[in-house]
Amino acid sequence: MKARVTISLKNGVLDPQGKAIAHALHGLGFDNVGEVRQGKVIELDLGDIAAADAPAEVEKMCTQLLANTVIENYEFELLD
Amino acid sequence: MKAAVIVFPGSNCDRDMKVAIEQSLGTPAHMVWHGDSDLPDVDLIAIPGGFSYGDYLRCGAIAGNSPIMREVVKRAASGTPVLAVCNGFQIATETGMLPGALLRNANQKFICKDVDLKVVGENKRFSGAFASGQVVRFPVAHHDGNYFADDETLARLEGEGLVAFKYADANGEVSDATNINGSRNNIAGIYNEAGNILGLMPHPERLISEQLGGTDGKLFFDNLVNSLN
Numbered sequence: 001m002k003a004r005v006t007i008s009l010k011n012g013v014l015d016p017q018g019k020a021i022a023h024a025l026h027g028l029g030f031d032n033v034g035e036v037r038q039g040k041v042i043e044l045d046l047g048d049i050a051a052a053d054a055p056a057e058v059e060k061m062c063t064q065l066l067a068n069t070v071i072e073n074y075e076f077e078l079l080d
Numbered sequence: 081m082k083a084a085v086i087v088f089p090g091s092n093c094d095r096d097m098k099v100a101i102e103q104s105l106g107t108p109a110h111m112v113w114h115g116d117s118d119l120p121d122v123d124l125i126a127i128p129g130g131f132s133y134g135d136y137l138r139c140g141a142i143a144g145n146s147p148i149m150r151e152v153v154k155r156a157a158s159g160t161p162v163l164a165v166c167n168g169f170q171i172a173t174e175t176g177m178l179p180g181a182l183l184r185n186a187n188q189k190f191i192c193k194d195v196d197l198k199v200v201g202e203n204k205r206f207s208g209a210f211a212s213g214q215v216v217r218f219p220v221a222h223h224d225g226n227y228f229a230d231d232e233t234l235a236r237l238e239g240e241g242l243v244a245f246k247y248a249d250a251n252g253e254v255s256d257a258t259n260i261n262g263s264r265n266n267i268a269g270i271y272n273e274a275g276n277i278l279g280l281m282p283h284p285e286r287l288i289s290e291q292l293g294g295t296d297g298k299l300f301f302d303n304l305v306n307s308l309n
Contacts, residue, residue: 013228014262016188065145068138068174070181071228 001046003058005066005076008039013071042066054078081308083124084110086152086168088143093129093166093283100285101126104301117147123308124161125152127168129221129283139182139224140170149175161205161308162277166222169269169279178272178279179237180229185222186262192221194293195260197268197282198248201241206271206278209303215252216245216296218282220260220268225281227263227270234264244269244278 009015015037022036044061046054058076067074083101087094094111101109101124110120114132119125132143143149153175156162164172172178185191194217199210210216229237237243245268247261248254259266261281269280284297 012230014183014186014226016184016186016226016262020188065141066137068141068181070173070179070230071183 001049001051001054002079003044003046003054003076004079005042005044005058005062005074006039007042007067007072007074009037010071010073051078081105081124081305082107082110082120082122083126084112084120084122085126085128086112086114086148087128088114088130088132088146090132090134091128091130091167093285096283096285097126097128097165100288100297100301101305103288103298104305112148114143114146114148117151119148119151119155122160124163124304125155127152127162127164127171128285129166129168132167132171135224138174140167140172140174143167143171144174153177156272156277159274159276161304163206163304164277164279165283165285166220166225166281169281170224172277172279177277178270179233180227180270182224182281183226183228183262184224185226185260190221190223191225191260192219194219194287195268195282196248196250196252196258197245198252198254200243200246201271203244203271203275203278205275205307206304207244207300208307209299213252215248215250216300217287217294218280218284218296219286220282222261222281225261225263225268227261227267227281229264229267237267237270238265240273242271242273243267244271245280245282 287297
């Protein structure tokens with residue numbers, strides 16, 4: 001089983017990289033682009049973990065290491 | 081008095097920290113490798129600057145989960161003074177020893193220069209060499225020094241005198257113009273509630289002699305060592 005964790009900055013947390021991306025997109029003529037927020041995607045191979053155990057396990061990984069919940073939100077999906 | 085400097089793969093201010101502490105202390109500081117889980121019996125723990133684990137994932141995140149940090153967190157909780165500089169500050173917030181987080185600088189640039197800092201909160205151990213309101217000059221060298229905390233945490237830090245230093249001008253004026261990296265309320269360093277942990281982005285260990293351009297850092301370390309003796 002695999003998991004795909006998506007981490008994004010919380011609302012209200014300044015994202016200078018997102019701003020720089022927005023600026024560059026505007027420079028390329030994509031004038032419709034408003035706010036840009038950059039995040040990250042982490043894919044995990046969970047081996048042969050029991051499907052029922054996977055959500056709690058990934059949740060723990062997110063809170064203990066993968067995301068800093070002071071500044072970041074996380075969500076994840078499990079993939080067969 | 082005994083001191084330990086924690087060394088991670090990618091630390092690059094550990095030697096400077098050792099020299100600064102030893103200059104004031106007069107005896108050698110222990111250098112403790114991140115993979116160790118035993119920490120000698122010491123009166124001061126320094127978490128130095130650098131790019132531990134290459135800043136992978138988030139700056140300080142992986143170092144914050146290294147074996148030695150579990151011991152550092154325990155010692156800090158039982159009152160051992162901890163000085164966390166630059167990457168050390170990032171690591172300290174990642175472990176929850178200090179509130180908030182350090183984000184990418186608002187201008188996206190790596191900032192490397194001497195800056196003026198206003199001494200804000202009073203803490204005899206860490207800032208006893210300076211008067212509250214005084215301006216000191218320490219160097220900064222960071223890409224992720226933009227201090228963030230939510231409104232509630234910020235109000236608590238300010239209200240309880242836990243803000244240690246703020247980015248200011250030479251006259252001690254704190255404004256948007258002197259906020260080099262976008263930190264909330266111009267915060268450059270903070271104390272924990274118990275007052276035994278200082279986390280700051282600027283590097284006092286880099287200005288410890290006239291040959292290096294200044295001695296504000298020496299005053300800082302002399303006071304720290306004296307207060308622990």
